[in-house]
Amino acid sequence: MSPNIINLSVAQHASEQQSSKQKMALAIGLSGLFILVLALVNVQFSNKALWLGISLLAMVVGTIIYANDLYLHHPAGIKNNGIWFKSLTSKGTLGWSISILLTLFYVVIYWYPQYLGFHADKENTGLIALFDPLSALLNGHTATQWFVYGTLYTVAILALGYKFILKYRHSKYQIVRTISVMFFQLAFAFLIPEILAKLNPEKAYFVKDIKNMWPLNYYMFEDWHLKSMLAGGDLGLFMLLFGIAMIFVISPVLTYFYGKRWYCSWVCGCGGLAETAGDSFRHLSDKSIKAWEFERWSIHLVLVFVVVSTISVIYSFLSNNPDQSIISRDQFAYGAAALLTAVVGSIFYFKRASLNKDAQYTLAALGVILVCTLLLNYFWGSANLYFIDSYTLRSWYGFAVGAAFSGVIGVGFYPLMGSRVWCRFGCPMAAILGLQQRLFSKFRITTNGGQCISCGNCSNACEMGIDVRAYAQKGENIVRASCVGCGICSAVCPRGVLKLENGALENRINSNAGLLGNDVSLVAMLENHKKTERKS
């Protein structure tokens, strides 16, 4: 052991320092951002299209130059040096500041878009007006705050996706996956819906992003949205039918074969932003057992909330618009009760053994309450299947979950709680896919025998806050509802211990304890001991 000597140095870690090229890149990127700030304070640009182009280009080019200089001068490999030293990525002043700015930006965009220059009844001003030419080009209308947001969101995923690809360029899985989220954001979430809107100018708004399925898109079955889709011709009907097929067929099948990652880290826009823009913050997720407990309650309560709210909303739509419906409200009430019973019942019947006692009780209680309340109200002839008026319910949900949770906290808190705050604690889509991944899927992260050295890189890198090491060091496979299959745990493992796999359902979680290095006979002995323990 070495003697302790007091450190008198005030020098910064070298990893805080930037090369001159990186500083130049920052300057270019920030200039691009500054143009947006100028627009926000109502500087009048004579040629909006040109200045918006310059602004977006400068941000993208700045990011590209920065990333090139940061990564390409070193051999490919894990690039996490200093993430826990840098102010931005270790909850330092810079991290807090960015978090506050992002949060405020979301508050404004959701509830005070007029501050950004959005005016429903007159010409746009400020930042929103700067985007008018691009909006007109793509969808034929002037810009809204959501168009501005969508554009910036897409630019962020593309530019920082490029950075991510360079950072993980030694991993083909990461490259392919990132190209996938970049593609789905650019084409499916951004360009195609805008262009479809332009081609159908007279139709009322409905979601045209086919990957944005219920319950992530919580207003899918609200009356105004259903009416828009039903009045939206072939396209509207397609979106409605495809949306229902996504929920009941496509998504369950894909999740069975590949786990929830097919959606959460390959397709989803929220996941796309988390994986690219959020990558620098992934290690900030809380790994404690307490956080895991909170997560299980929080995400499943949101799921219950959205199910209740959606059932109520559809029921009142069917009550009020019997002529527009292909099913009656009676059929729907029985159907919903039957579906809920079937889902809860089949989990209970087939998979009870893989749930702990708490989960069993909660699931059973919730299932009974949901079905009984629904039927009781139905037979009472109440217009509200869940007591509360369906419009009140859905507006609460829209405010609390749709806006405050997914946007304000979901992205605003990246630099404080990691990049998957929303996905982990709030997304009802992730909750459904997670239940299925945990209980009915071939996906798992395989642990490679006894090679784990408990270093903790995997847990540290997990954006979902899974303590991956706790499983790996026991030689156990990782089968967790929350795992989005980003594959970074596998990438950062210095001993080649973790591999994302789709395999047989048998022994999916099986412990590789025999390979922790013990002689086979010792394992047999341990098992015998366990058996006698169980008997006694």
Add this chain to the structure above:
Amino acid sequence: MQHIIIIGNGIAGITAARHIRKLSDHQITVISAETDYFFSRTALMYVYMGHMKFEHTQPYENTFWKDNKIDLQNDFVSSVDTIHKTIHLKSGGTRAYDKLIIATGSKSNKFGWPGQDLPGVTGLYSKQDLDYIEQNSANCKRAVVVGGGLIGIELIEMLLSRNIATTFLVREKSFWDAVLPKGESELIGRHIREHGIDLKLETGLQEIVADQNGRAKAIVTDKGETIDCELVGLTAGVSPNIDFLKNSGIELGRGVKVNRYLQTNIEDVYAIGDCAEQHEAIGNRRPIEAVWYTGRMMGETIAQTICVSPVRYNPGHWFNSAKFLDIEYQTYGWVFAQPKANETHFYWEHPSGKKCVRFVYDTNTRAFIGINVFGIRMRHQFFDKVLTEKQSIDYVMEHLSAANFDPEFFAKHETDIKNAFYQPL
């Protein structure tokens, strides 16, 4: 209920404690002077590099120990009195034990180099070493690391992350060539230089020179070259940390001598992990194995012996892994630097020069003996089974894709490897 004292809270001692708790209600006390809580020593480098914080190296939450009634005591055991079955603590007290498990790990080797104890000279083993390096590298422009093994390359990688120029003194002809055959050793040597590290092969340390304040300011190599530096890392291996056991009556060699049941010559005193030395080597393994997983296995074994019935320590087929900067290394079965008389080596290297595989098999029976693999991940379970079932090299070649453990979409090399192997000469 007995009182079991475990000296050392590393992987061996802590695994023993956890498994004794699983199997019994004995009173368990774990004593360490290094840290309050168990941490993963192998992750110290990542703390310095800023990948993780120190608390992230702790695999269990701090409440775990109390919840499981494992008492932790931060103290230094200065001596052991085996006659009265007590230990003496540096803080002054004594503790009585019914069973004593020595799991004190290793300390860095020093070979009597002039200046080896100067300020600015350090090993890399303990939490204290990490703190020392943190404190002494802030204004460091160049560091010299002496000793080309796994710890040396870790220290080099750490310094590299802080943009500190490094000189790497390696006594051997090629990096780690006592363990690695020529192909692998040269591949890693190239990779080390690719990172801009000044790798000096066939060069040893002559002495460390002090400045007027008595701090290391330079080293002199055995070739007479003087290299100015602010930090010197001595990473020429480790040896058992057992000085406190002198005069205890416990039989010592380089480590604490134990039989296959991990018992010392004194009843109720056991030794596990890095500090234990087998009377006779097990198979091709060394009598002292400073390896993470053997510490874990010995911990499990001793718990069985103490709580259930005596179990022989039987470590199974050899395996190991490491990472050299960006290149991962795994090995299963035995691969020696030089082929033995009955062995044939087959070496395949990817054109990139960053991936390679070496297969060792019996020339006559074609039985598979071992594999070294760099830059490709392989499945432990597969090779463990192959070795247990004594399968042939041809079986391994045929099932190579089942052995692959690389992530999805990674380039596959099985066909190239097979073709190269079966290529007519």
